[in-house]
Amino acid sequence: MAEDREPRFRRRKTARPGEIIAAALEVFAERGFAAARLADIAHRAGVSKAALYLYFPDKDALFRAVVGEAIAPNFVELRVMARAYEGPFAALAPLLLERIARAATTTRLPAVAKMIIGESRNFPQLARVWHDQIVSGAAALVSDLIAEAQARGEIKPGRPRFHAFSLIGPMLMGLLWRETFEPIGAEPIDLAALARQHAATVLSGMLAETGR
Amino acid sequence: MAEDREPRFRRRKTARPGEIIAAALEVFAERGFAAARLADIAHRAGVSKAALYLYFPDKDALFRAVVGEAIAPNFVELRVMARAYEGPFAALAPLLLERIARAATTTRLPAVAKMIIGESRNFPQLARVWHDQIVSGAAALVSDLIAEAQARGEIKPGRPRFHAFSLIGPMLMGLLWRETFEPIGAEPIDLAALARQHAATVLSGMLAETGR
Amino acid sequence: MAEDREPRFRRRKTARPGEIIAAALEVFAERGFAAARLADIAHRAGVSKAALYLYFPDKDALFRAVVGEAIAPNFVELRVMARAYEGPFAALAPLLLERIARAATTTRLPAVAKMIIGESRNFPQLARVWHDQIVSGAAALVSDLIAEAQARGEIKPGRPRFHAFSLIGPMLMGLLWRETFEPIGAEPIDLAALARQHAATVLSGMLAETGR
Amino acid sequence: MAEDREPRFRRRKTARPGEIIAAALEVFAERGFAAARLADIAHRAGVSKAALYLYFPDKDALFRAVVGEAIAPNFVELRVMARAYEGPFAALAPLLLERIARAATTTRLPAVAKMIIGESRNFPQLARVWHDQIVSGAAALVSDLIAEAQARGEIKPGRPRFHAFSLIGPMLMGLLWRETFEPIGAEPIDLAALARQHAATVLSGMLAETGR
DNA sequence: CATGAATGAGACTTCATTCAT
DNA sequence: GATGAATGAAGTCTCATTCAT
Numbered sequence: 001m002a003e004d005r006e007p008r009f010r011r012r013k014t015a016r017p018g019e020i021i022a023a024a025l026e027v028f029a030e031r032g033f034a035a036a037r038l039a040d041i042a043h044r045a046g047v048s049k050a051a052l053y054l055y056f057p058d059k060d061a062l063f064r065a066v067v068g069e070a071i072a073p074n075f076v077e078l079r080v081m082a083r084a085y086e087g088p089f090a091a092l093a094p095l096l097l098e099r100i101a102r103a104a105t106t107t108r109l110p111a112v113a114k115m116i117i118g119e120s121r122n123f124p125q126l127a128r129v130w131h132d133q134i135v136s137g138a139a140a141l142v143s144d145l146i147a148e149a150q151a152r153g154e155i156k157p158g159r160p161r162f163h164a165f166s167l168i169g170p171m172l173m174g175l176l177w178r179e180t181f182e183p184i185g186a187e188p189i190d191l192a193a194l195a196r197q198h199a200a201t202v203l204s205g206m207l208a209e210t211g212r
Numbered sequence: 213m214a215e216d217r218e219p220r221f222r223r224r225k226t227a228r229p230g231e232i233i234a235a236a237l238e239v240f241a242e243r244g245f246a247a248a249r250l251a252d253i254a255h256r257a258g259v260s261k262a263a264l265y266l267y268f269p270d271k272d273a274l275f276r277a278v279v280g281e282a283i284a285p286n287f288v289e290l291r292v293m294a295r296a297y298e299g300p301f302a303a304l305a306p307l308l309l310e311r312i313a314r315a316a317t318t319t320r321l322p323a324v325a326k327m328i329i330g331e332s333r334n335f336p337q338l339a340r341v342w343h344d345q346i347v348s349g350a351a352a353l354v355s356d357l358i359a360e361a362q363a364r365g366e367i368k369p370g371r372p373r374f375h376a377f378s379l380i381g382p383m384l385m386g387l388l389w390r391e392t393f394e395p396i397g398a399e400p401i402d403l404a405a406l407a408r409q410h411a412a413t414v415l416s417g418m419l420a421e422t423g424r
Numbered sequence: 425m426a427e428d429r430e431p432r433f434r435r436r437k438t439a440r441p442g443e444i445i446a447a448a449l450e451v452f453a454e455r456g457f458a459a460a461r462l463a464d465i466a467h468r469a470g471v472s473k474a475a476l477y478l479y480f481p482d483k484d485a486l487f488r489a490v491v492g493e494a495i496a497p498n499f500v501e502l503r504v505m506a507r508a509y510e511g512p513f514a515a516l517a518p519l520l521l522e523r524i525a526r527a528a529t530t531t532r533l534p535a536v537a538k539m540i541i542g543e544s545r546n547f548p549q550l551a552r553v554w555h556d557q558i559v560s561g562a563a564a565l566v567s568d569l570i571a572e573a574q575a576r577g578e579i580k581p582g583r584p585r586f587h588a589f590s591l592i593g594p595m596l597m598g599l600l601w602r603e604t605f606e607p608i609g610a611e612p613i614d615l616a617a618l619a620r621q622h623a624a625t626v627l628s629g630m631l632a633e634t635g636r
Numbered sequence: 637m638a639e640d641r642e643p644r645f646r647r648r649k650t651a652r653p654g655e656i657i658a659a660a661l662e663v664f665a666e667r668g669f670a671a672a673r674l675a676d677i678a679h680r681a682g683v684s685k686a687a688l689y690l691y692f693p694d695k696d697a698l699f700r701a702v703v704g705e706a707i708a709p710n711f712v713e714l715r716v717m718a719r720a721y722e723g724p725f726a727a728l729a730p731l732l733l734e735r736i737a738r739a740a741t742t743t744r745l746p747a748v749a750k751m752i753i754g755e756s757r758n759f760p761q762l763a764r765v766w767h768d769q770i771v772s773g774a775a776a777l778v779s780d781l782i783a784e785a786q787a788r789g790e791i792k793p794g795r796p797r798f799h800a801f802s803l804i805g806p807m808l809m810g811l812l813w814r815e816t817f818e819p820i821g822a823e824p825i826d827l828a829a830l831a832r833q834h835a836a837t838v839l840s841g842m843l844a845e846t847g848r
Numbered sequence: 849c850a851t852g853a854a855t856g857a858g859a860c861t862t863c864a865t866t867c868a869t
Numbered sequence: 870g871a872t873g874a875a876t877g878a879a880g881t882c883t884c885a886t887t888c889a890t
Contacts, residue, residue, distance in 0.1 A: 456669075538754065541753050542754020551817060580843070589810055590806045593805035594804075617798070627843050629840040631839050
């Protein structure tokens with residue numbers, strides 16, 4: 001998605017928008033939209049402030065580009081993986097959660113999630129894009145997987161959407177915890193371990209077998 | 213919160229800080245810290261910009277006051293409720309989740325959660341206060357309840373902290389969903405229903421009895 | 425000049441304007457007119473800001489009152505002393521300089537001089553009052569004393585006004601030095617000693633007798 | 637200082653700081669630090685308020701720059717001149733005083749002196765710089781010249797520092813008089829004439845030969 | 849293509865001054 | 870007479886955005 005600058009002059013200018021987006025992602029993630037300064041972004045990208053305007057008409061557009069470029073790929077990948085899977089839900093769920101845990105560590109997913117949550121009110125159109133293209137897609141994907149598992153008799157009845165929340169919510173919480181409290185010195189969360197334990201819990205329940 | 217009509221011209225100073233905090237909560241929740249304008253807060257509180265400075269030394273202090281005043285009470289209440297409870301964890305858990313669902317509807321808890329998540333990087337000291345006084349307290353409370361239930365043999369082994377994430381995470385996700393996507397027209401989430409279904413799921417698991 | 429409040433209610437209110445002027449003198453002397461805050465003055469005088477307006481219509485008037493009240497008396501006294509003197513100029517001059525040195529130590533004369541110098545451009549009418557009522561009076565007094573001494577043959581020819589500068593200038597310089605540089609730790613000036621040495625110098629000259 | 641016409645629109649950045657400092661000197665000299673408005677300075681320099689911040693981080697820094705740039709050169713020149721001089725003190729003194737008189741007419745020295753005096757309390761670090769780099773240097777220079785003359789037997793005993801006050805004080809007084817009272821219509825002082833008469837007076841004394 | 853320089857608009861904050869009590 | 874409370878006006882400073890080069 002960075003292959004959109006025509007290379008008429010053969011420099012490495014092609015990389016510029018990507019570098020700017022990467023820099024902007026960092027700054028927006030650190031400060032939020034309003035508090036982020038274009039000067040910082042330009043400095044971090046190694047270009048002048050004015051150069052930003054060669055690629056993006058204004059700050060809003062840059063923010064939109066950041067959110068779009070930085071995240072969508074993750075979900076595309078997720079979808080492909082999930083759809084390619086053949087096998088019982090009980091085996092897929094741990095894989096899904098572990099994938100989220102890995103994405104949280106290797107990508108800026110947590111930072112972007114924070115940005116979406118924090119700035120959605122100031123960027124309704126952005127929240128809409130996100131909802132329509134990413135979140136509702138992901139939610140629908142998981143819900144569908146669950147509904148299909150229900151149809152196969154693997155999973156108890158219940159609204160698939162809520163089941164999706166039961167499955168994903170703890171990972172989201174872990175990832176926001178990491179983003180919010182670890183920078184101030186709070187004890188870190190081992191997201192991979194959380195993924196493993198939660199997968200077991202959400203599939204089989206917390207209650208001990210005793211009373212059953 | 214605003215159930216008083218102005219006597220004539222000036223009001224009694226006692227109510228002012230509360231009115232200002234209420235107005236500030238709304239504006240900060242809508243725009244985030246940096247994008248919030250003191251002029252808006254003042255206007256919404258029915259006072260001049262300068263009047264804000266009679267009660268709070270600067271914008272930071274006002275933000276801190278908002279977070280502190282608006283939320284802590286909820287958690288105090290929660291703790292009292294949980295500690296007073298006598299009975300099996302399987303009965304307490306639904307009560308807890310339902311309480312969170314209710315708080316999410318009747319208070320500004322979701323808005324404040326969003327603010328904390330969005331502004332923590334710019335207000336490390338605020339994040340610290342939140343962590344130390346509210347979040348880690350709440351997390352410890354739930355973890356302790358779970359650990360005690362494990363000691364009684366009611367709950368399976370596993371790290372109590374992760375079990376707490378399994379329990380609470382979906383509610384947090386639902387509450388952020390409401391705050392983030394409902395304003396743009398996404399389908400609403402029935403948090404009370406989510407609380408009920410998730411309580412059942414997290415206690416007994418999603419897997420159908422079949423395969424056991 | 426402080427006897428202008430009618431004492432209809434017999435409290436010690438009569439002292440108020442004087443207390444305010446004293447407080448204002450300190451604050452104006454420390455900060456200059458523009459940087460002085462009425463809040464500080466009120467606080468130092470032990471009254472509310474609003475109370476200031478019971479005695480002075482605005483900040484300008486208070487400043488004028490400070491300058492008028494605080495200084496004029498010194499000069500009146502000086503004039504009386506000088507005019508009462510009978511004897512040669514060579515004996516009067518040391519007395520005059522020593523009197524200035526003492527006033528610089530026991531009164532806020534240096535501070536007020538600094539204020540006049542610093543704020544005259546912003547208060548032309550004040551500079552005018554000062555010039556007309558105080559400075560030109562004092563200058564004329566000294567000039568006259570010198571002219572009379574010249575008429576008696578005690579002092580060399582030369583413009584009396586310039587002789588007055590030769591006589592007074594070093595004391596002014598010493599007093600401004602004290603006000604300006606001693607607060608930052610510069611070596612202090614012994615004004616009394618300066619007065620003695622300068623009196624001798626200005627009367628008999630710096631040159632050694634050798635070449636005469 | 638402004639001998640360049642704008643080429644078309646933007647100017648060459650090199651000249652800007654100097655133009656701004658010149659404008660700031662005027663405004664600070666007229667109003668004092670606190671009462672000076674950045675808007676006035678910007679307007680007088682022919683730039684926007686924001687442009688000021690391209691060259692100086694804040695108002696304080698601009699003030700410091702003004703004081704530093706506007707004055708130090710004068711003293712450097714003075715020192716060179718005095719040190720280069722070979723000859724009796726009785727011949728040097730009139731040259732020194734005349735030089736001060738000329739500087740008072742051709743430079744903004746009096747205005748800056750007024751600023752230093754008026755704002756030293758609010759800018760202790762500025763007063764310190766001034767004292768350490770300019771004033772104490774100049775005072776030491778004159779004191780040293782005097783001490784050397786004393787060693788050669790040209791000048792009477794007495795503390796050189798006080799002799800320096802006797803020498804310089806009247807010129808300072810004249811220069812402050814000009815700055816303070818001439819704007820309001822007081823009779824002007826002829827500083828060159830003052831320099832001449834005072835040189836004679838301070839060297840040979842005011843007393844007529846009669847009584848000796 | 850790229851940028852240094854510049855700015856208009858607007859934000860936070862301060863403070864002299866007023867007013868109902 | 871006195872004040873706590875309030876505010877309008879203004880000032881400093883910031884920053885997204887533009888433009889000539």
